[in-house]
Amino acid sequence: MTPPALRNSAAFPALAASLLVLATAGPAGAAGCLLEPQGEGRVATVIDARSLRLEDGREVRLAGIERGGTDRVSGRAALSAIAGGREVTLHGDDDTPDRYGRQGAFVFVAGSEHSVQSELLRRGEALVSSDTSEKNCAATLAAAENAARDAKLGMWAETTAIKNAESSGDILSAIGHFSVVEGRVLSVRQAGAITYLNFGRNWTRDFAATISRRIIPAFESANLGPKSLENRRIRVRGIVSSRGGPRIELFRVGQVEVLGGK
Template identity: 65%
Template sequence: MKPVRPTTEDYVRVAMITLACGLLTAAGVSPGNAAGCAFEPQGEGRVRTVIDARSFRLEDGREVRLAGIEPAATEKSNDSAALAAIIGGREVSLRGEDDTPDRYGRQIAFVYLAPSEMPVQGQLLAQGEALAAGDVTDKDCAAVLATAEASAREARKGFWADPAAIKNAESPGDILTGIGRFTVVEGRVLSVRQAGATTYLNFGRNWTRDFAVTIPRRMLAPFEAAGIVLKSLENRRIRVRGFIEAQRGPRIDVLRVGQIELVGGK
C-alpha cells in the first residue's frame, strides 16, 4: 500500500501544543503522568510564604515563580488560596531548564511535592485554578500541562465553571474588559494578512474595532518549523491565549507557537 503523505492540516493539528492534550488522552495518558516535565534539579526547600497565585518564598529566602502557567483572569486571579492549600509549609523540590533568576529575582521552576510525579502546576491546572501559558518550549512538558488544563475545562472545574471563561472573538467589547490580563479567546479566523513586519489573524472586518491576533516576523520561522502555514488558518476556528492589549481593537500578541490551537477539525 502506498504511504499517505501528511497534509498541512495534519501538521497543524500535531504542532499545536495544546491540541496535544486530546491526542494524549486518546492514547491513555493521564494528567498524573508528568514525565514530560522531568527537567534538571534546581534545589529544594520548605515553603515559608505563598505570595500570590503562582509564586512563593522558601525558608532560605529564595523566591520561586511557577513556570508554564498564568493565573486565571477573574476577580480572584491574585488569590493565593489554591496554591497555599497545595504547598503551604511543605517541602518542595524544584526542576527546570535554567535556574537564572528573572528580572525580579525570582527562580522560575517546575515544583514538586514528594512522592508525586505531577508538578504543582499540573495540579493547579487540573483544578481549574490556573491557565497553561503556552510558553513551554519542551513539547512533552507542554502536552502534560495542556492535558491537565483540558481535564478541568471538560469537567468545568474552577475557572472553567464560568460560561464566559473563554471569550468570544466576535465580542470585542467583552474582550477589552480584560486589558492587561491573560485571557483565552476563541473564534473563526476571517482573514490572514501581512502588514510590514506583522502577520494579522483577523476575526472581523473592522480592523479598528474587531479582535485580532498579531504575530511578529521573528515568529514565522518557529511556526514554519512546526509545520504550520499561517495562511492555512484562514476560515479555521482557533483558540488563542495571551495578554489582552488595546490597539484600537483588542489584540493578543503571539510570541510562542503554543499560544494557538486549532479547535475541532474545521
C-alpha cells in the same frame, strides 16, 4: 539475583543503567517532565497565584502556567492549599533568576509525582502559558488543563472562561490579563512586519491576533503558517492588549490551537 541470560548478555549494562535511572528519577522524571533538579526547600509564603517564597529567601515563579481570569484571591488560595508550608523540590532547565529576582521552576510537593502547576490546572485555577519548551512537560500541562475544562472545574464552570472572538467588549475587559480567545479567522493581512489574524472585519474595533515577521518561520515549520489559518476556527492565548481593537500577540506556536476543519 540477576538472571543468567541477562548477566552474560552485552545488553545487561544498558538495561541496568536504565533501571537505575528509573529508580533514582525525581518527581519530574516520574511525571514525564524531564527537567534538571534545582534544589529544595520549605514554602514560607505564598505571594500570589503563581509565586511563592521559600524559607531560605528564594522567590519562585511557577513556570508553564498563568493565572486564569482576574480573581487574584482564588488563585492564591488554591496555591496555598497545595503548597503552603510544604517541603518542595524545584526542577527546570535554568535556575537563573529573572529581572525581578524570581527563580522560574516546576515545583513538586514532597511525595507527589505531579507538579504544583499540574495540580492548579487540574483544579481549573490556572491556564497553560505555552512557554514550556520541554515537550513532555507541555503535554502534561495541556492534559491537566483539558481535564479541568471537560469537567467544568474552577474557572471552567463559567461560560466566559473562553472569550468569544466576536465579543470585543468582553475581551477588552481583560486587558493586561492572560486570556483564552476562540473564534474563526476571517482574514489574514500583513502590514509592515506584522501579520494580522483578523477575527472581525473592522480592525479599529474587532479582535485580532498578531504575529511578528521574525516568528513566522516557527509557525510555518509547525504547519501553522498564517495563511493556512484563514477560515479556520482556532483558540489563541496570551496577554490582552488594545491597539484599536483588542489584540493578543503570538510569540510561540503553542499559543495557537486549531479546533476543526474549514
